[in-house]
Amino acid sequence: LAKTTQPISMDSYEGQEVNITCSHNNIATNDYITWYQQFPSQGPRFIIQGYKTKVTNEVASLFIPADRKSSTLSLPRVSLSDTAVYYCLVGDRGTDKLIFGTGTRLQVFP
């Protein structure tokens, strides 16, 4: 199965850029890479999705290298409300099952 690993936690200050990387060594060839944000006692919320290179929306950017074995979520200027757990989601190459990353707990300080 695709092993998707993320840093357990990251700290940042308001206004800084935060980059969270997900390693996915056996990603399905045709699947998207998707990132979600989760607050306590809530379901995950979609942030951004991409297949290759770079994708940008109003809240984040997603960088995907050519081999697609990793992806980096970039939050340009974090605020206190960005304190949450962030997950990547990919499809496994062999089984096509959906695999969530281990999750990164981001703490933003004033």
Place this chain on the structure above:
Amino acid sequence: KAGVTQTPRYLIKTRGQQVTLSCSPISGHRSVSWYQQTPGQGLQFLFEYFSETQRNKGNFPGRFSGRQFSNSRSEMNVSTLELGDSALYLCASSTRDRDEQYFGPGTRLTVT
């Protein structure tokens, strides 16, 4: 437009019992996925349905089953509950396979 709804929100069961959880996707969404979330294992994929067909199944024992109805609503069932089945069960819907998923608030199942 209404979001994904899951019922019940909280449930307490005893070992050996069975439970059925329900998920109503966003109107127009034909794909429904289920996930189990625990502090130790994180978010784990359970099932994926599209137009009433199970597209894929996670690595869970046969006690875990699910189905999707013609109106895209989905149910999952866990039989012979074990203490380790205590978790938050999340349902997500999307318009197409592997598209952006919208998650419900989850059902918190406690097995005693």
